[in-house]
Each structure stands twice: as C-alpha cells, then as structure tokens.
Amino acid sequence: MTPRRRVRVRAPAFAACAAACAIACAAGGAAASTTAGASNASASGNPGSSRFCDISPELSAVEQDKLLRFAAVVREELAASDGGLALVSRSGLDLSRFGIRYSHAALAWRADNGAWAARQLYYACDEGRPRIFDQGLAGFAMGTDDPALGYISLVRVPAGAVAPLRSALLDTPRVLRLLAGRYSANAYAYGLDYQNCNQWLVELLAVAWGGLEDGAGLRGRAQDWLRAEGYAPEPVDVGSRLLMLAPLFMPLLHLDDHPAPDRAGMKLRVSLPSSIEGFIRGRVPGAERVEICHDDKRVVVHRGWTPIASGCVPGDGDRVIPLD
Numbered sequence: 001m002t003p004r005r006r007v008r009v010r011a012p013a014f015a016a017c018a019a020a021c022a023i024a025c026a027a028g029g030a031a032a033s034t035t036a037g038a039s040n041a042s043a044s045g046n047p048g049s050s051r052f053c054d055i056s057p058e059l060s061a062v063e064q065d066k067l068l069r070f071a072a073v074v075r076e077e078l079a080a081s082d083g084g085l086a087l088v089s090r091s092g093l094d095l096s097r098f099g100i101r102y103s104h105a106a107l108a109w110r111a112d113n114g115a116w117a118a119r120q121l122y123y124a125c126d127e128g129r130p131r132i133f134d135q136g137l138a139g140f141a142m143g144t145d146d147p148a149l150g151y152i153s154l155v156r157v158p159a160g161a162v163a164p165l166r167s168a169l170l171d172t173p174r175v176l177r178l179l180a181g182r183y184s185a186n187a188y189a190y191g192l193d194y195q196n197c198n199q200w201l202v203e204l205l206a207v208a209w210g211g212l213e214d215g216a217g218l219r220g221r222a223q224d225w226l227r228a229e230g231y232a233p234e235p236v237d238v239g240s241r242l243l244m245l246a247p248l249f250m251p252l253l254h255l256d257d258h259p260a261p262d263r264a265g266m267k268l269r270v271s272l273p274s275s276i277e278g279f280i281r282g283r284v285p286g287a288e289r290v291e292i293c294h295d296d297k298r299v300v301v302h303r304g305w306t307p308i309a310s311g312c313v314p315g316d317g318d319r320v321i322p323l324d
Contacts, residue, residue: 063147066323070294071141073301073321074152075116077290078137083162084110085169087201087280088118089273091144091151098236101307102153102273105198106140107169119169121197123183123252130183130195132175149312151293155277158286161209168208177218178203184254186247189233189271190223191257198271202226202279209283229283233275235267281305298322 059067078086089102106120118140124131135143144150157165168174184194189202206212206222206229238244244266247253258268280287291302293312301319302308314320 059142059147064142066294066296067142067144067147067150068138069321069323070150070152070292070299071138073299074141074154074292075137077154077292077301078108078110078116078156081110081156083157083159085157085162085166087153087155087157087273087276088140089153089277090140093145096310098238100236100272100274101151104143105201105273105276106135107165107201107204108137108140108154109166109169119175121179121195121200129181130179130197130200132179132200149293149295151291151308151312153273153277154290154292155280156288156290157280157284158288160286161284164211165205165208168204171214174207174214174218175204177214178207178222180219183252184257185252186236186254186268186270188257188259188262189269189275190227192219192223193257194254195219196271198273198276202231202271202276205276205279206231229279231275231279233269233271235262235269236272238266238268241266294323297324 074088078088086108087105088108089105091101092103095101095103104120106118108116108118110116116137118135118137120133120135120140121130122133123129141150141152178200180192180195180200182194183196185196187194187196187199189199203219203222203226206225207218210222210225210229212218212221212225244255244263247255255263255268262268277289281289289303289305291308293300293302293308295312298312298314299321300308300312300314301321302315303317308318309315
C-alpha cells in the first residue's frame with residue numbers, strides 16, 4: 001500500500017468532558033487558551049493527568065480537506081440563524097453503548113464582523129483545572145476522534161431569546177464566576193465540588209435566562225434556578241460495577257459528588273448535550289435543531305428534533321453534499 005502523506009494538526013487536544021466519555025476511557029486532551037481571562041496553556045501533562053493530555057490528532061491531507069468542507073457546511077447552517085447564537089454539540093468517542101451520540105457542547109455566537117466562534121469549557125492540563133476557551137468553527141468541527149465519521153448538532157436560538165444569553169456569554173466576570181476550580185468529566189449535574197463542560201454551559205443558560213446577577217454563590221443560585229425550571233438530566237446508565245471503578249484509575253473521574261442512591265443504582269446524573277437541547281426546546285418557542293454529519297463520502301444535513309440514523313445515513317428530505 002502506498003503510504004499517505006500525513007499532516008500534523010497542531011490544534012490542541014482536549015480532555016473529554018462527559019460522564020460517559022470518561023467511563024468509556026476518557027479522551028485525552030488538553031490545552032486551553034481563553035479570551036475570558038486565563039493564560040495560554042499547552043499540553044504538558046500535570047502528574048495526575050498527563051496520560052490523558054498528550055494526544056494530538058494526526059490527519060491526512062485528504063481527511064483535513066474533508067473536515068474543513070464539513071465545517072463549511074456547519075458554518076453555512078449557522079449563518080442561516082436570525083439570532084446569531086446557537087448551542088453547538090459535537091460527537092467524540094463512540095459512546096453508542098451508553099446511548100450517547102454527543103458529549104461536548106459549546107455556545108456559538110456571531111461577532112460583529114460576521115465570524116463565528118464557540119465558547120466552551122475545557123480542561124487545561126498544564127494548570128490542572130478547567131478553563132474557558134474560544135475556538136473557531138473549523139477547529140470545533142474538526143475536534144473529533146474519528147475523522148471518517150462525525151456529527152454536529154445545532155440548536156439555533158431565535159432572535160427574541162438571544163439578547164440576555166449573548167450578554168451573559170460575553171460578560172467576562174460572570175463567565176469566570178461560574179468556572180469551578182476543579183474538573184470532573186462525570187461531574188454530578190447538581191454538585192458544586194466539580195464541573196464539566198456541559199455543566200458550565202447549562203449554568204450559564206440559567207444566569208442568562210434567570211437574570212442572575214454576578215456575585216458570591218453564583219453557581220449555587222444558577223443550579224437553584226435550573227431545579228425550579230425543571231432541568232433534569234437523563235441519568236447515564238453505567239450498567240457495570242467494573243466501569244464504576246474507573247475513577248480509581250482515571251484522575252479526571254470522580255464519584256464522591258454523586259448521591260449515594262445514584263452510585264448504588266449505577267445511574268449517574270450528568271449534564272449532556274441531549275439534556276441541554278431538551279431544556280432549550282421546552283423553554284424557547286421557535287428554537288430549531290439541525291443535525292449535520294459526515295462519513296468518507298458525503299455530508300448529510302438533517303432538520304428537526306428526531307436524530308439522524310446511525311452511520312450518517314440520510315433520510316427522506318435530508319440534504320446530501322458529496323465529498324468525493
């Protein structure tokens with residue numbers, strides 16, 4: 001077989017942020033630079049988590065080209081949003097055994113110059129803590145573990161619900177006030193000891209739509225508001241006592257923040273993109289969902305709240321863009 005020329009992509013590799021990601025053997029990762037006030041970070045590996053932080057994906061020139069074309073379709077769909085703001089979620093590790101397609105979510109907004117960026121929480125390995133990271137759409141779309149098959153979900157927020165959310169998203173003091181000091185990939189959705197990426201995001205929604213002022217106890221007040229509004233993450237069914245032992249060996253996983261009944265039942269309540277999408281759908285009339293996937297040969301655009309078929313198989317009415 002003729003070897004392919006490979007291109008080293010120097011974008012940071014990031015830690016997995018959802019419970020099931022971690023339980024399924026957390027993705028490596030990490031460097032985070034933030035425009036919300038923290039310093040740049042590169043994957044250096046602090047003693048407890050270095051083995052999860054030194055992965056930097058390699059893409060062939062062909063793979064890179066296809067992912068960039070995939071990202072262009074994602075950008076096109078975002079541009080169709082009247083409000084200029086959307087929840088964006090990305091697939092990572094294959095979590096189908098847990099019934100999970102999306103593990104990592106961010107909020108994407110359109111700047112005054114028309115460019116889109118995604119603000120999200122990631123784990124900064126060299127600092128050993130979570131940080132806020134702003135990333136271009138191409139980088140976000142390319143941050144998948146499998147360059148041959150990937151999924152992006154967009155929930156476009158209608159213009160009438162955007163103003164408070166955009167204000168909170170770009171309010172640096174409140175953004176950082178919501179940032180916990182300790183990271184856990186499988187953080188309990190209503191715990192304050194740790195935080196993962198999706199938990200930070202849904203707490204930001206609470207700050208925005210609940211009109212919560214900056215100040216002490218902001219995370220607790222955000223969680224109180226979410227409870228009152230009926231936010232209830234669907235439990236992740238771990239289904240194995242052996243997998244429940246994973247935190248003993250993986251420094252980015254913890255169980256001590258989860259209620260005892262949840263641990264005993266092996267059902268962990270963790271914020272995942274699907275729960276956040278459902279919360280937005282129930283609270284914001286007019287929110288629209290678009291799912292975009294790719295395999296080696298095509299990009300498929302699927303509209304609506306029903307999921308696209310596994311394997312990126314187009315259904316009736318789906319838009320198909322060839323990649324050959």
